[in-house]
Amino acid sequence: MTIQLKDIAKYLNVSVSSVSKTINGTGRVGKETRERIMKAIEELGYQPNEVARSLKRKSANSLGVIVSDLSNPFYSKVIKGIESVASRNDHHVIVCNSNEDAHKEEEYVKLLMQNRVSGLIIASVGGNPKALKPYIRSGIPFVFIDNEPRIDEQYNLVTIDNIKASYELTQHLLDQGHRHLAIITGPLDQSTALERKLGFEKCLSDNGVTMSEQWVGSGEFKQASGYAIMKDWLKRDQLPTALFAANDFLLYGATKALYERGLRIPDDMAVACFDADDETGLIRPRLTSVVQPAYDIGAAAAEMIMRRKQEGAPRQAERIVLESSFRPNESSLKGR
Amino acid sequence: MTIQLKDIAKYLNVSVSSVSKTINGTGRVGKETRERIMKAIEELGYQPNEVARSLKRKSANSLGVIVSDLSNPFYSKVIKGIESVASRNDHHVIVCNSNEDAHKEEEYVKLLMQNRVSGLIIASVGGNPKALKPYIRSGIPFVFIDNEPRIDEQYNLVTIDNIKASYELTQHLLDQGHRHLAIITGPLDQSTALERKLGFEKCLSDNGVTMSEQWVGSGEFKQASGYAIMKDWLKRDQLPTALFAANDFLLYGATKALYERGLRIPDDMAVACFDADDETGLIRPRLTSVVQPAYDIGAAAAEMIMRRKQEGAPRQAERIVLESSFRPNESSLKGR
DNA sequence: TTGAAAGCGCTAACAT
DNA sequence: ATGTTAGCGCTTTCAA
Numbered sequence: 001m002t003i004q005l006k007d008i009a010k011y012l013n014v015s016v017s018s019v020s021k022t023i024n025g026t027g028r029v030g031k032e033t034r035e036r037i038m039k040a041i042e043e044l045g046y047q048p049n050e051v052a053r054s055l056k057r058k059s060a061n062s063l064g065v066i067v068s069d070l071s072n073p074f075y076s077k078v079i080k081g082i083e084s085v086a087s088r089n090d091h092h093v094i095v096c097n098s099n100e101d102a103h104k105e106e107e108y109v110k111l112l113m114q115n116r117v118s119g120l121i122i123a124s125v126g127g128n129p130k131a132l133k134p135y136i137r138s139g140i141p142f143v144f145i146d147n148e149p150r151i152d153e154q155y156n157l158v159t160i161d162n163i164k165a166s167y168e169l170t171q172h173l174l175d176q177g178h179r180h181l182a183i184i185t186g187p188l189d190q191s192t193a194l195e196r197k198l199g200f201e202k203c204l205s206d207n208g209v210t211m212s213e214q215w216v217g218s219g220e221f222k223q224a225s226g227y228a229i230m231k232d233w234l235k236r237d238q239l240p241t242a243l244f245a246a247n248d249f250l251l252y253g254a255t256k257a258l259y260e261r262g263l264r265i266p267d268d269m270a271v272a273c274f275d276a277d278d279e280t281g282l283i284r285p286r287l288t289s290v291v292q293p294a295y296d297i298g299a300a301a302a303e304m305i306m307r308r309k310q311e312g313a314p315r316q317a318e319r320i321v322l323e324s325s326f327r328p329n330e331s332s333l334k335g336r
Numbered sequence: 337m338t339i340q341l342k343d344i345a346k347y348l349n350v351s352v353s354s355v356s357k358t359i360n361g362t363g364r365v366g367k368e369t370r371e372r373i374m375k376a377i378e379e380l381g382y383q384p385n386e387v388a389r390s391l392k393r394k395s396a397n398s399l400g401v402i403v404s405d406l407s408n409p410f411y412s413k414v415i416k417g418i419e420s421v422a423s424r425n426d427h428h429v430i431v432c433n434s435n436e437d438a439h440k441e442e443e444y445v446k447l448l449m450q451n452r453v454s455g456l457i458i459a460s461v462g463g464n465p466k467a468l469k470p471y472i473r474s475g476i477p478f479v480f481i482d483n484e485p486r487i488d489e490q491y492n493l494v495t496i497d498n499i500k501a502s503y504e505l506t507q508h509l510l511d512q513g514h515r516h517l518a519i520i521t522g523p524l525d526q527s528t529a530l531e532r533k534l535g536f537e538k539c540l541s542d543n544g545v546t547m548s549e550q551w552v553g554s555g556e557f558k559q560a561s562g563y564a565i566m567k568d569w570l571k572r573d574q575l576p577t578a579l580f581a582a583n584d585f586l587l588y589g590a591t592k593a594l595y596e597r598g599l600r601i602p603d604d605m606a607v608a609c610f611d612a613d614d615e616t617g618l619i620r621p622r623l624t625s626v627v628q629p630a631y632d633i634g635a636a637a638a639e640m641i642m643r644r645k646q647e648g649a650p651r652q653a654e655r656i657v658l659e660s661s662f663r664p665n666e667s668s669l670k671g672r
Numbered sequence: 673t674t675g676a677a678a679g680c681g682c683t684a685a686c687a688t
Numbered sequence: 689a690t691g692t693t694a695g696c697g698c699t700t701t702c703a704a
Contacts, residue, residue, distance in 0.1 A: 015691040030689055050450040051390045052681035055696050060387055070416045080406045083433045092447060095431040097419045111428060114386040252616045280588045284620040351675040356699060366673055388697035391680050
């Protein structure tokens with residue numbers, strides 16, 4: 001039997017409330033009793049039951065996180081950022097993996113709400129945005145990261161400026177002399193995928209380069225999609241001279257197809273993408289990429305929740321746009 | 337105000353217990369009332385309070401996980417495995433990041449215990465193993481992964497056979513003709529670091545090759561350590577012809593030092609390590625590595641907990657040893 | 673079949 | 689300064 005408040009109260013012939021007070025440092029407790037209580041807690045190895053506390057408090061000291069792919073380094077860094085802020089605020093983090101499955105995502109939102117988390121950070125895959133509305137309305141702070149939900153509801157958001165970053169990346173490709181550009185992006189119902197495509201288009205258009213629809217691919221944000229799309233393109237007579245992939249996985253898939261065909265990078269095709277943050281230092285050629293401040297995104301989202309929790313009053317929806325960094329690398333680019 | 341059991345009971349003029357029963361599918365409830373209740377639940381959008389349930393049940397439907405580095409792909413895969421099993425069993429996962437800090441690890445163990453998790457999976461950094469004993473005794477199932485704790489207590493464990501895998505890797509190096517081998521391993525108070533070193537030593541000894549202490553390095557399982565150690569070695573007159581790194585981070589750090597010095601792999605030094613599982617397909621040279629079944633380790637650990645929870649009776653400690661896979665790659669090896 | 677009521681372990685308002 | 693007690697929202701025994 002695990003020991004609880006009343007046990008240590010009985011043990012010392014004091015009231016449970018005195019014990020509770022000394023534990024929480026609230027209310028008045030005589031110095032001497034306080035000390036006896038402290039000692040007894042230590043001796044008996046008392047561990048407060050956080051579940052009971054949460055029930056009383058009507059909020060668990062926890063943050064819920066839903067990401068679409070737990071093994072994606074981008075998201076692990078996001079979570080690391082969240083965890084760090086949460087820990088500093090005596091909260092813990094419940095991590096859920098939707099696996100790009102909108103239905104699972106919904107299930108998890110429900111689960112987290114039922115567990116009365118203090119807030120919820122979600123990289124939505126946006127299958128059925130309306131489904132989230134009732135939850136958002138419930139008052140528990142929601143913070144979206146990465147993707148914007150397609151709803152009219154007010155929502156908090158932490159992201160980067162995808163259009164701008166994409167524009168910049170594309171411009172760099174053009175500056176290298178490339179005129180035949182291809183893009184492989186993610187699901188177009190996800191704002192990241194769409195916006196990266198938009199930035200690409202806009203840049204081409206601003207530079208008077210025509211974008212040919214035949215070189216626009218869209219799939220899931222996964223290797224398999226990048227691979228399949230490039231595999232398909234390789235059947236054609238001509239190839240673009242440069243590829244823009246909307247995330248690193250898509251690029252890895254595409255390069256796999258290229259390599260299998262015996263083509264080389266950047267000689268046969270230059271490449272650039274989002275999210276390729278080489279931790280190993282061994283990726284060759286070195287990649288040109290837009291890198292998001294993943295850790296900071298997570299930290300900012302968590303802080304947003306902590307702030308709202310403290311303030312109590314559910315004020316207006318916030319929107320934080322962080323700076324991404326552009327890392328050009330000649331070895332993956334080589335102009336035309 | 338969020339709606340609760342008694343609200344829907346009042347709404348229908350039935351008792352809370354009837355509502356509770358239909359929700360849980362326990363006890364007898366008339367078919368008609370059941371249906372009315374179901375309908376009302378739907379209509380009013382009732383969300384059961386899991387905190388209250390957990391309090392009553394005396395156990396939260398959650399698994400606690402403590403890893404030493406959340407952004408290490410090995411651990412994200414472990415967590416993914418845990419999450420998958422947990423989700424299938426209607427549990428959620430609380431993720432904690434000890435950051436290789438034994439003190440933080442202890443804090444988190446306490447936190448998770450206080451939150452009455454159903455079980456706890458921990459990649460211990462093993463700073464102060466005795467500190468965990470009281471918790472292990474508490475009855476909540478503990479499962480260690482990766483590192484074995486240095487305690488006499490009974491504990492559950494899921495790992496690979498590090499000595500054997502290490503032996504195999506070393507043998508391969510020898511088979512390529514290498515005779516001057518160096519090893520960089522992790523903190524020797526961690527069983528993984530120690531065992532990988534032991535397998536290395538044993539293999540050399542079995543092959544009549546002498547291991548020179550001067551080529552044995554030990555640091556944290558981080559890039560910085562690998563870098564620092566190799567940097568130091570580079571000051572010497574001679575270098576080994578092959579390097580064995582006890583994990584991928586150590587290797588990346590070491591190669592960084594080698595590259596800075598203008599040395600090449602495998603020409604100037606062959607390399608091999610644990611945990612280098614290239615998801616990108618772009619790492620060059622392709623690495624020779626022992627790869628652990630990270631996802632399966634997580635899944636097995638989670639299943640162990642679920643099993644114990646179901647059975648109730650805390651039976652004897654279990655130990656599961658999974659198979660690692662050895663992935664040789666000529667391009668990082670080239671014999672002498 | 674249905675309902676009343678006793679807790680789960682804790683906090684906080686209130687009384688002493 | 690200390691103690692008593694009414695809940696937090698739910699499950700579950702026990703009676704009706």
